[in-house]
Amino acid sequence: MKISADWLTDPRAQQITASLASQGHQALFVGGCVRNALLRKPVADIDIATSATPQQVIAAAETANLKAIPTGIDHGTITVVADDLAIEITTFRRDVATDGRRATVAFATSVEEDARRRDFTMNALYAQPDGTLLDPLKGLPDLNKRIVRFIEDPATRILEDALRILRFFRFHAWYGNPDRGLDPEGFAACADLAYLTDNLSSERVTGELLKLLSAPDPGPAVAAMAQAGLLTRLMPGADATALPVLVYHEQATQTGPHALRRLACLGGETAHLRLSRKDQGRLTTLRARLSDPADPGMEAYRHGTDIARDAELIRSAYIGMPPGPDTFDRIDRAGAQAFPVRAADLPDLEGPDLGRMLKQLETDWILSDFTLSKAELLAQV
DSSP states (O other), rough: OOOHHHHHHHHHHHHHHHHHTTTOOOOOEEEEHHHHHTTTOOOOEEEEEEOOOOHHHHHHHHHHEEEEEEEGGGGGGEEEEEEEEEEEEOOOOOEEEEBBBBEEEOOOOOOOHHTSSSSSSGGOEETTTTTEEETTTOOOHHHHHOOBSSOHHHHHHHHBBHHHHHHHHHHHHHOOOOOOOOOHHHHHHHHHHHGGGSSSSSHHHHHHHHHHHHHSSOOHHHHHHTTTOOOHHSSSTTOOHHHHHHHHHHHTTTTTOOOOHHHHHOOOOOOTOOOHHHHHHHHHHHHHHHHHHOOOHHHHHHHOHHHHHHHOOOHHHTTEEEEOTHHHHHHHHHHTOOOOOGGGTTOOOOOHHHHHHHHHHHHHHHTTTOOOHHHHHHTOO
């Protein structure tokens, strides 16, 4: 069986694999690029597994006139850069020891050893430079059935890296079959070992959670996280009940997925998460609108159409009713408005009196559904 993809035939990708092969090394595409090519989904990153040591990878890159950056040389990873394409090349590895957060690795000599240290069977798929598929652990049947299954013993894989608990739910959201449900053995191991996520860094947890919530429909996976006791461990007080309704309303209104909208819908504490300043600001503003609701048009004018739309969708999910038929039109119209009166239009007022009058006129203008003209507003002064 062979795969076909644009990234596979990219001259730069072929150039580095040919250079490695010319020096007697095995070079195989692996992981997400192979998995997504089989699923006909977009590929974001290209990874190569090789029998070459990091120094041999650097030498092969130099032979091919490509730039080699030792981004993770302690773990056997070299990033080869050509123009705007970056390819991570990692020496075949096997885990020697792990504390659940970091692994001590040793270089391996075979694809089978390298495959056994990966997380899920669907990620242990390899492809030769000509596209020929290699499936050392028989992961293709799982991929075809959309089963996210740990390689060999789930608990062993989790003990190697506790982040795999979150990845299990995230991968189900993106690649699993929602009608089939989660793999029972994997789910049981994640539930039993959920406490291990307490030792993970906030950055790693936040990254996985936002990726999960960005899936087209994360509802079943998040519900499973709640059932496993994981959701409230990460976000005390969170409730997944309204999330499926939110997703339904998103789809009905042709609103694209947004992780922060869905995070706000879950509620709960986010002190254990590490959001960017921009994301934290958006989440704080959105949650404030949910606790202090106003007219959608006023919210759009005050806080922007995105916040107003998100707040309306979440409120609709909470009450189980879709937004009104003209709600989004009102939000879009209100968000595009500009208050026509300026301080210079009120030369007889200054200081607090000026501020109070501007605020009053603006409130009257909003309550008129933005229909009062500048002249009509000034006539009230």
